[in-house]
Amino acid sequence: MDRATSALGDSRRGVQVELPLAVDRESGVALAVQVGDQLRAAMRGGALQAGERLPSSRRLAAALAVSRTVVTEAYQQLYAEGWLDGRHGSGTYVADLVPGPAAPEREPPGLPVAPEPEPGPGWIDLRPGHPWVHGYDEAAWRRAWRSVGEFSPASRPDPYGLPALRAQLAEHLRRARGVPASAANVLVTRGTGHGLDLVAATLLKPGDLAGVEEPGYPTARTVFAARGAEIVPVPVDDHGVIVEALPAGLRLLYTTPAHQYPVGGRLPIPRRERLLAWARRTGALVVEDDYDAEFRYDVAPLPALYGLDPERVVLLGTLSKSLSPDVGLGWLLASPRLLDAIAARRRTLGDRTSGPVQHAVATLLRNGDLDRHLRRLRLEYARRRAAVVALLGDRVKGDTAGLHVLVELPGPAVPEIARRAYEHGVLLDTTARHHHGPLRVHGLVLGYGSAALHEVKRGCAVIAELIRRTC
Known part of the structure; x- marks a missing residue:
């Protein structure tokens, strides 16, 4: 040597x-x-x-x-x-952007998970589920919160949500998603996880079968299991849930048809129709997470399942990706009968969504500020998405929408690449934690929401080089 x-x-x-x-x-x-x-x-x-x-x-x-x-x-x-x-x-x-020293004792022995406390300056965070929270219009944000001064706190908060916000959300969803909804179909939640729990608490009994896409959203499995349901993994392909593989006896099915998480496919119209026919035939409820529907790049969004059959579908949405998770506001669309049952349970439990937050968001919607913010975000995310595709090429799947892609890789290479990326100061997620059973899909789940464009480029260059060496 x-x-x-x-x-x-x-x-x-x-x-x-x-x-x-x-x-x-x-x-x-x-x-x-x-x-x-x-x-x-x-x-x-x-x-x-x-x-x-x-x-x-x-x-x-x-x-x-x-x-x-x-x-x-x-x-x-x-x-x-x-x-x-x-x-x-x-x-x-x-370069001035070199990450600070890593604490060796925080490096995990296997797949890299986020160290505690969260990584500080210099790390490149390419984990999915985190949006860009720095691009909002500060003047619009301040106007919305000044308007809260006009809000009179209620002694008995409405379990459905503020009527003004419900009406604004219904109008927003008609424009953005083509959903034929009225305020009577909208219940305000604190986000997607909260909406899932409201549905599960209202409909599921211990031992009921709850279908969750495999691979799929880990929070859905956690919420349903906490309510005593038996989790049934439902396989997906590059387009989404495989209807012909749906097992018998499901009480409900959780699905992400707009941008399947984490594979990234979008459910085609013929398969959507077959899914709804299955729901009518079996009596199962379809819980549609409208994940990433507001961010599309190559194609227009397909109609929401809820719009095709409001009786058999519950639609969940959130502002966590389009505004900030810190806002803590989402929505649930369902038939008035189911909405009444959920609202009754909320009233019994004293569960509510912050009134001042609801009032501020209603102001953002009424003034058109949220729509303008979404247009700016689409341009910002489109640049990052283009950088990811340019640097990682043919291995990228699911890039037509949303804030994440799947980088498909041979199974044995995934933990090694994730570990080496961590050593280079790049935080990644893998498909492993998105499976309930044996791994069916192998790869990196790469989010480009929270990292700046130059960080996305640098992180993807590191990943591309590690893939070249490893694969």
């Missing part, structure tokens, strides 16, 4: 950083990869910090007794991943 110590000058602080680098010519790993990995680890760990200058490729090659091509290739890869910046006539510098 050849070792060299290089003095890396810092043009800002006027100091020299002693950084030991080593190349092993017998390891079977390309020398350029070895150099790149060690430099990346030094930046990740804090030995090299943002703004520090690296030696020229000629100088470092001489110190390591390797060809200049080896160092040039290593630098080029780090440039592509966003770790380095080049300054014309000045040299190569550590």
Whole structure:
């Protein structure tokens, strides 16, 4: 093994950083990869910090007794991943966006899960389910909350929600989703999970069979199981739930037809019609999570299942992706009879959604501010989605909508790539936690909602390189 110590000058602080680098010519790993990995680890760990200058490729090659091509290739890869910046006539510098040092004791032994506390500045978070919360119109937000001063708190909150908000939501859903709803069909919730629990608490008895897509939304399984239901995994393909595979005896079926989570397919019209025919024939209720329906890129959204049969479908929606999870507001559309049963249960339990929050959201809808915000978000997310597709290519599935894609990979490669991405400061999710039983779909569930565009590009460049090496 050849070792060299290089003095890396810092043009800002006027100091020299002693950084030991080593190349092993017998390891079977390309020398350029070895150099790149060690430099990346030094930046990740804090030995090299943002703004520090690296030696020229000629100088470092001489110190390591390797060809200049080896160092040039290593630098080029780090440039592509966003770790380095080049300054014309000045040299190569550590980029200002280098993540801070990772705490070794927080690194998980297997699949990377989010460390506690949440990752701080410098990490690239490409986990799904997190939206961009920095692009809202601050003036519109302040107007909405000033209007709350006109709101008179009720001594007995309406279990259906504020009438003004229910009417605004019905109008919004008619425009955005083509859903023929009125305020009488709308109940205001605190989000999708809350809506699921209201339906489960009202309809499910211990031992009832609840179908959940496989792979699918883990929260749905958790909510139904907490109510005593037996979870029945229902297989999906690239288009969504497979109707012909639906088992007998289901009390309800949870599905995400607008953008299947996490595979990303959208349920075609013929299959939607077969699904509704199945529901009428069996008496089962379809719980439709309108997940990601507001963010489509290549095609127009298909009609909601609820609009095709309001008697057999409950439609759930939320503002967590379009505004912020912190707002804590969603909606549930159902037949008036089911809505009455849910409202009666809420009244008994004292369950409610914040009145001031409802009033503020009603103002955003009434003024058209939420619609304008959604238009801005679609443009922002479309740029990130394009970057993901450009960098990860043919392995990407489910990119026509929403804030996540599936990067399909051979099963054995998935945990290794996720682990290595974590070491590079990139947080990912995999399909493993979205299965109730044995894994059917293997890959990375990559969310591009919360990371900025430059972070998405850098994170995807890291992933692309790890895929190239591993697969």
